[in-house]
Each structure stands twice: as structure tokens, then as C-alpha cells.
Amino acid sequence: MNPSSSAFLTDLYQLTMLQGYFDAKMDRIAVFEFFVRRLPANRNFLVSAGLDQVLDFLESFECTAQELGWLEASGNFSREFVSHLRTTRFTGDVHAMPEGEIFFANEPILRVTAPIAEAQVVETRIVNLLHFQALIASKAVRCAITAPGKALVDFGLRRAHGAEAGLLAARACYLTGFTATSNVLAGQTYQIPLSGTMAHSFIQASDSEVEAFRRFALANPNNVTLLLDTYDTEAAAEKVVQLAPTLKSQGISIRGVRLDSGDLGEHARRVRRILDDGKLQEVSIFASGNLDEFELQRLVRSGAPIDGFGVGTRVLTSADAPYLDCAYKIQEYNGRPLRKLSEGKATWPGRKQVYRSYRSGRMESDVITLEDDKMPGEALLQPVMRNGKRLRSNVTLFEIRQRVADQLRQLPPGLLSLECEEQHFPVSISDSLQEMARNLSLAYASKNSRSSA
């Protein structure tokens, strides 16, 4: 079983609802949109990511014979319905913001238009994919903003939430501007540059630290980065200085050293001095250990002589905000716009579009409106799938990285701050959309009130 493409990556209620749609012959076109209700405390903007995986999932959606046999044996679904599921594919249309687009609360970043059962059954996995990659891209981009010109490497696979989280997070980090990942499978799957040095165990298992350094250099002559903090960081730096001439005589240059504990800024200063005194000015210093964008900012602002950072757990779990308040909600059925009124969770109805305006090369404001309204500005949702088929081949990660970099230059500079800006980016709801919402609320109120029930 390859769990990442199973049609059963869904909630049971999707299937019970599908049985209901099937029995009631409800098969008309529905429109669902994915959006984030509000931004976490420390985010001034979010970065869209995960569309490529969503389109893969939709294109290959199919229940296996084994899955269907199991479902029928459960006894909770009719034979006719299970038989119908056998031939169910995703045949709908998708509009979406491109990956790497900056977006804000309430803006749909993906819209699905399909027969209601098809649009419904894919909800869970669509949310699962878009939520997680947007979550990580929106966290990782803060590291990229904070440490410009520094190498940034994703070290997070081990404490990511499972294998797929590690894989997709490596991708999300890279598209925001990271330099590399340590995740070998991500390197192979997405052609992300790989980076890796040595662990403490390599040094501990050797008879001495200097012997471990020598062995590692001989085994990996093009990638000699030596870990200094197993016993005593500065003592290890002096051993690097002593070892360097011998290695040089064998044609091997030491590329870098890594610090992984203690006060990284202070160790970096001391180690830089030892390396420089030992004529190893070209050896770079790489730091890791409990880093996130706040710690990167502190180290960068302090002027610590660190050339690159390995970030892991706190970024790959988005530790300060490990989820987004997001939803995939029905907006229209059979041409009729719909609105949910649940307390604190009311939705904006209808098929929507987001228009973005710029002034002097900077994003100025967004407006959320109905699809048919024509507004000035750039329409951010574009068709990406028609009748279940992608409209173009995959966008490369390189193009997405470029888009993120371009967008960051276009953001109002205040939004680049790590702290929450008092001045939110202006996102307005158009008059036509407000009117539709108001009218639907009134209509529901008269139809569903207790008195008329």
C-alpha cells in the first residue's frame, strides 16, 4: 500500500454523504473553496504550497478493488453504491493560486468545480496536502527572510510528523529559498540539493576526535565539514587547524565546521578566531541546534560569524503555530450560491476571485469578490485543471522559488517583520459579495428560524 495516493485518505463521513448523494440522485455541479480563516499570531502573510501534490492526487483518484471489497464487507454501504464508486474518478475543474503565491485570511487559494460527490470525497486529502505545505512554507519563509545570504539547510526529517511530512516539508522549505535538505528521499524525489556532514556518533566511535576528522575527510574529500562540539568545541577547532596541512598535502580542503550546542554565537566567534589564526579563513562555520527564525535573527543581528544554518524541528513542525485554521467549504450547488452560518465559522458564499493591486511595484491591497465581477488588478486564481486533467505540465521548484523571491520583494516591507504587524495587509470584501452574503443570511433566517421550523 502506498498511503500517499490512497482514495481512502478520507473521512468516513465523506463516504456516508456520498451514499446519501447517490441514493438521492444528487449529482449536480458543486463548487468548494479552500481558504484560511485567520492567520496565526506570528504570521503577517502565508505562502501557498502543495498544489502539485493535490493535482497528482486528483488525477490518479481511484478506489482499488481491495478497498472496495473491504468497504462492501463493512455492511454500511449499498452494493449499488460501492459499484458506483468503482468507476468514480475526479472529472472536475480546479482553479488555484500558483504555488509560492503570498495570500491572506479568507482568500480562497483553490477552487474545485465538480459533480458534488467527486468534489466532496477529495476534501480530506486536499486539506491535508494544502494545509501542511502552506503551514511549513509560511514558517520557512521567515527563516529565509531573516538570514539572507546565509546557507539554510532543512535538517528536520527525524522530528517531522512521519515520512510524508518530512518529504513535503523539505519541498516547502526549498521553495521558500532554503539552500538544501539533509533528507535523502527528498533529494531524490524533488531534486533538492542535499547537504550533510557527520554526527557525534562518528566521532565517538573512533579512537580519537582527530582520527575521526581524518577518516571522514578521506572518505568524503569533496565535502569535508567537521562537527566540533562532541567534547570541547574550541579544542576541536584547534585540532582542525592542526589537521589541515596534512589534508592539504593530500589534496583535501576542509570546507567547514559545524557547531551544534551551547551559545552558538559565542562559540562561532571563538572558533572563527582559532580558524583565522590557523590560516583557515576560507573554512566556513555552520550552526545547528534548536534554531528557528527568532534565533536566526538574534544570531544574524549579533554579527556572529556564522555562514550557514541547519534548521529542523521547530520549522518542520511549525512549532509556534503547528496548524492553520483552514477549511474547504461548499460555496455553490447546481448554480445556487450557499452560505454556512455556524457561529464564528460563517463563510463568504459563491464562486470567488481574488484581485491584487500594486503601486510602485509593491502589493497595495487585495479584494475578494465574485468570479464574474471584473475588477482592476491581477486575478490570482487561475485555471489549473479541466475535466480532471492538468492544463499544463508541472511547474518546477525553481520557478516556484523565483516566484516566492519576487513576491517577497513586492510585499510592503513592514510585513517582512517577524513580529505581528499592527497594520494588516488590506484585504477587502467587494460590495457584490457582501450583498450576496447578506441576502443569503436573510433568506436562511426566514427559512430556518425556530418559529418557521
Added chain:
Amino acid sequence: MNPSSSAFLTDLYQLTMLQGYFDAKMDRIAVFEFFVRRLPANRNFLVSAGLDQVLDFLESFECTAQELGWLEASGNFSREFVSHLRTTRFTGDVHAMPEGEIFFANEPILRVTAPIAEAQVVETRIVNLLHFQALIASKAVRCAITAPGKALVDFGLRRAHGAEAGLLAARACYLTGFTATSNVLAGQTYQIPLSGTMAHSFIQASDSEVEAFRRFALANPNNVTLLLDTYDTEAAAEKVVQLAPTLKSQGISIRGVRLDSGDLGEHARRVRRILDDGKLQEVSIFASGNLDEFELQRLVRSGAPIDGFGVGTRVLTSADAPYLDCAYKIQEYNGRPLRKLSEGKATWPGRKQVYRSYRSGRMESDVITLEDDKMPGEALLQPVMRNGKRLRSNVTLFEIRQRVADQLRQLPPGLLSLECEEQHFPVSISDSLQEMARNLSLAYASKNSRSSA
């Protein structure tokens, strides 16, 4: 590609170290242990989980021809080494605490004894699997403790961090005592009971709320749970009362209603009154929406008439503590005990065992000691794999659930509080282990100090 079993779920540095071990002919037995350095703020204990997946991974460890071809083409590894990797399997031994065991900081829950390259290359995935399931089990168990006698259903797949996270978290929740999951793939994979009702979209797409209720009941006559909060919760409850006799005449009973927004306790009270007044005393009330153990405790203590809860995002991301400070560290190589001295990350050396003492049926204290020490109490680490093969067939989830339930009864009652107990569970380090650690530190200090470098 099935990403969950790939040997490339590893960090590049594991492979660069393996090249180093290979070149230096370092192939003796190493011992690594997995442990959590400290507990998160809101955890008085942790629950071990994920061992079954670790053993699966070790038993099937193998690089594919495609992976090896890619690795060789990268140019960073020798042809001889890549050829050696082709035949590399995991042939070592594993000792572990059983899944469902309660454990504390610094206690190894898994020990790998294998030729160093084999023990090294599996580090990343072992941490990835054990960390995540222990994280979620340790969060989910707090819900189970807080809401005894209530139905608890995992709703979290959509905001779990990827597909595997959703799958493994469903398992972790279930083994701590959850009733069911909404995750269809988890139901199929692990035989976890499935539970699911309807979403707002089903109601919105229908011509009226009562028509949606009727359709759903006809399509799922054995599982009629109706969602009340799409427009007006209490008005919907009255519609349920009006609909019930018609359904009853068709042989269909309404099992429950679900609340998903607003003040859940207050809505539950009002809905209970409406249902009872309508002679629907047997219809249960199920609540969902931003729930975690703290909110469950508040609702349960307030006496809200809620029979079951759906918990999702906050539990499946362990939102208040989305990672554990854990490690998989070398403790011995070729019979020589090892200690890492990195600031704030020093390890206890050697092959270790944890002994647990009980008094009057309650856990009293743990002691961490060397494997060869014989101590009173129960030895928690037991052999589970020898020469790369499991020693027994899989433990069932039912057995693990039973273990968790038994262990919770044996815990000192103060530790069951959701708040952090001032009185930690007593875990001591034996004299022999302290002496070994001291001696190793002294030996390293003389060998690795700057003056002797």
C-alpha cells in the same frame, strides 16, 4: 514509490558517515538508544508507541536498485561503497519497552545493537517513527483520562501533517483508549472502528435542512447522526424532533446529533432539553470543534450533557507541544562505553536498563542503570528483535490498549492531572551508571582538552 518504507528516509550525513565507516573498515557492534531528554511543560508522563512500525522498517530495510543508481550517479560515494550498500540489511538486535508503556525523561525506550553502519543508517527513520507516535499517544491519553466513559473519535486526518501522520496518529489515539477514528485508511489498515456523520455541505446542498436530514437517514439507516449547527442549532434540534416519528415509522432510529460550533456546553444543554421534550431521550449528543484535553475537561466538569467528542487538529498535531526533545545516541562501540559531552546534551553512557518498582499496585519509582546490573523491580526493556528478525508476531492494538489502561491505573494519581505536577515521578540514575559517566568525562577531559590537543 512507497515513501513509508524507503531506506532513503534518512539524512545524507548517515550515508557520508557510512562511507567513512566503510573506508576505515569500522564494522564492529555499536549500541544506540532512543530516549526523550525532557518532558514538555504539560506532560507528567509519556506513552511509548511506534515500535511495530520501527520493527517493520528494520525487517524490510533494503536500498532499491533505483535508489543505488541515483546515489552512485551523485558522484559523492565510491562504487565499492554503493555496491556494499546493495547487500546491506539490518541484522541487529533490538530491545524495547512495549508499546503502551508509560515512560519518563532519560529512560531509553529502544536500544539497537548492530554493526555500526546498520545501527547508524536507520537512526533518522527510527526517530521519525518513535517520536511522532509517542508524541501523539502522550497527548491523546490526556483526552482519554479527562473524558472517561465518553466516546472519543479522532477527526484529525485533514490537519495532521501529511498522510502518514494522519494514519499513525489514528493508531496512537486508538491505543490510548479512543473509541474510533474518522480516517477510512486507518480503519482499513489497523482495524480501528470507524465513525462518521455528515458535513455542513450535505445540508447546504440540499433544498432544506430537514430534507437533508431525511435523505441522510434513509441512506445510512444504521448510523443516523445529524449535524445541527449549519444555520441555527436549536432550530435544527426541533426539526429532528419533528422528523423522528416519520423515520420511526420507516424503522429508522436517530442515534445522535452533532454540535460543531459556538458554546458547545450551552448548546448541548438547550438541545438536550429540546430532544427530551420531544421524547428523544435516547438520542445522544456528540460535540466537535477545536477540542483538546483542556476543553474536554472544562465541558465534562461543567456537567454538559455531551455523550461523545470528536477531537482533531489540536490532538493530532499535539498543538501545545508539537515535538519532543528526543535523541537516538551511540552508547557503546566495540564493547567500549561512550559519552557525548556537548553542552546541555550530555548523555548517560553504556547499555542501559530501566527498572520500575511498585508499591500497593502503584508505580513508585524508576531507576536507570547499566544492563548488567541486577536491580529489584521490573526490567522494562525486553528483547524484541534478534539478528534482524522479530522475536514474536505483532502485538495487537487491543493488547496495547489494555496495557495503557492498566498502566493508567498504576500511575500515582497526581500524575493524571492535566497540569504539570510539581512532584515529578522519581527516576534515579544508579550509582554504577553515575560512576561510569564520571569516569568517561574525566578520561575525555584529559584526552581532548585544548592543552593536550
